[in-house]
Amino acid sequence: MPVDQLQTPDGFWARQDVRTAVRVRDIGTLVRLLVRHTGASQTRIGAVVGLEQGYVSRVIAGRKVTSIDVLERIADGCGMPDETRMSLGLAVLTAEALVMEAHAHAAARDERACTTALHQAEQTLDRADRSSDPQWLGYFDEAYLSAKFGHCFHALGRYQQAERFTACSLQMDERYVRGKAFNLTLLASIHAHNGEPDRASVIGAKALTLTSQLRSARAVRYLRDLQTKLTAHRRRPAVRHFINRVDVTLGQRR
Template identity: 30%
Template structure:
C-alpha cells in the first residue's frame, strides 16, 4: 500500500504553517524528505517530524532549509512565531489543533432543537454537595467581578499566565456554585449564563494560544450552559460568532457560514441589534473568504444598519463591545480577503481609532493588517514602517495570534528581504519581539486545556 503523506493544517499553529511551507517548497523542487535531509545534513526522519509538527526545529535547521530550498528568507521569517509557540508550552498537534466540525454540528443541532436541561432543571434540583449553602446574587456579583478582571487582563496582555488561572477558576469555583441550589430561579439562570461567558472567554484564549480543538470544546460547553440558562440570544452568539470565527480561523468558511446562518434563523429578531449585526458580520467574513463580494457586501450593509439602530438600545452586557469600530474591523478583514487593499486601510483606520489603548491585541492585529495592505499595494517601505508599530504592540502581549500575524507578514516580505527597510524590520523583530518572548513564562501544558 503506498505511503500517504499526513495532511498538514497550516491554520493550526506557526509550527504547522512552517511544516506546510517546507513540504510545498520541497515538493516544488522535486525533493523527497531524504533528499532535503542530504542537502542540509540531517536525517529524513527529522525532516518528516518537522513537516508533520512532531518536533520543533532549531533556528539552524530553518536557515539550512531556507538556503537549500532557495526560499529567500521565507522560512527564517517564521522563527519569532515558532519561538513564541515554544515559550507558551508548545503547539498542540492532533485533535487539539484541528476543528472537528461534526462535533460542533451535533452541539449546534442539539441547541437548535432546544434539548438542553433548561434553567428550571438547574434551579429545582436538590443540592448535590449537601452543605446547605444557597447560591445568591452576592455570589454572582463576585463571579462577575472575576470575569471582568480576567477579560481586562486578556485585552491588555493576552492569555499568558492568566489562561490557566481562568480555566482553574471556572472548573473549581464556578463548578462548585453550579453544584448548589440557587436561592431563586432567576439566580440559577444568571449563574448558567455567567458560567457560559467564562467558558466563552476560555475558548477565545485557547484560540489565541494555538489550540483550536480545545477552544471548540470550551465553546461547546459554553453553548450547553447558555441553553441551560434558556438564553437563546447568547446561544446564537456562541454558535455564529465564537464557533463561526473558529471555523474561519481554521480555514473552513463554508462551515462558518452554515453555523452563522443557523444562528440567525434561530434567534430571528428576538436578538438585540448588535447581536444580529455580529452574526451577520461572520456571514460576511465567510462570503468574503470564498470570494463572493456581492454577497459579503450585502451582509455588511445590513450589519451597518443594525449597528446604527443599536444606539440608545439597552444591549446585553456581553455584546456591548460590538460598536461601529468593531464592525469596521470585520469590514476591513472582508475587504482584505476580497483583494481591496486601499479600502482595507480606510476601514482598518476606523477600527484602530475606535479601539481603546488597553486592547493591545486588537491594536497589533489591525496594525499588521494595515501593513499587509500596504504590501499588497506594492509599497514595501510603508508596509515596513507600519509593521514596526504592529511589532511594538505584539511585543507587549503574550498573544500567539499577534505573533503569528507578524510572522505571516514577515513571510510575505521575504521576497524583498534584500531591501534595507525589510532588513531593518527583521532586525527590529529579532531585537524587540524576541526579547518580549524571552520575558514570558511558560504557561503550562498546551495539550491540557475578544481581542
C-alpha cells in the same frame, strides 16, 4: 412549532432581578424567574420558545446560552419588550453574526454576498439603541466594525477599500491593545500588497511593539505572515530592519 407567547405578569420585565439576569445574560436565572412568576412548566416554556424541555432543564441547571437564534426564540416566545431585548444585546449580536457571515463569504471570494452581509450588519448596528447595552458589548463599536470590513475587503483583494476601513479602525479604544495590534498588522499587510514595503515595515514595527506586550499566538502569526510578505524586499533598509527586529523580538523561525 412554537405556540402562543408566554403571558408574563405586569411589571415582570421591570423587576430588578429580571433586569440583572438579562443584563448579564444569565438565561438560567431568567427561566427560573419565568417559571416562578408565570406558573408555567419547563415543558410550557420550551413550547413557547421552540425548544425541547430537556434543553430548558439544562439551561436552568446552568448551561450557557450563546446562540443568537436561541436568544431570539426566548425573546420572542416570552414577549420580551424592545428595551429588554436591547439589554440582552440582540441587535449587536445579530450584527456580529452578519460580520462572521461576511467573513465566510470573503474567504469563498463571494464579493456580492460578502458586501450584502456587511451592509446588513452596518444597518443593524445603526438602528440599534446602544444606550442600554450590557458592558461586555462595549467592544463592538464603529472602530471594531471598520476592522471587520477591512479584513473582509483584504480577503477579497479589494485593497483600496481595505486600507480605508482599516485606517478608520485605528480610531479605537486604546485599552484594546490586542485588537490594535491586529489592525496595525492588517494595515501593514495591505501596504505590502500595494507595493509600499517601507510603509508596511514602519506600521508593522508599531504592531510588533504591541505584540511584544501580549501573549497572543494569533498576533504572532499575523506578524510572521507580514514578515514573509516583505522578505522579497529585504534589501531595502527599512524592510531589513523590520524583518531583523521581528526575529529578535519573537525569536528566529525554526
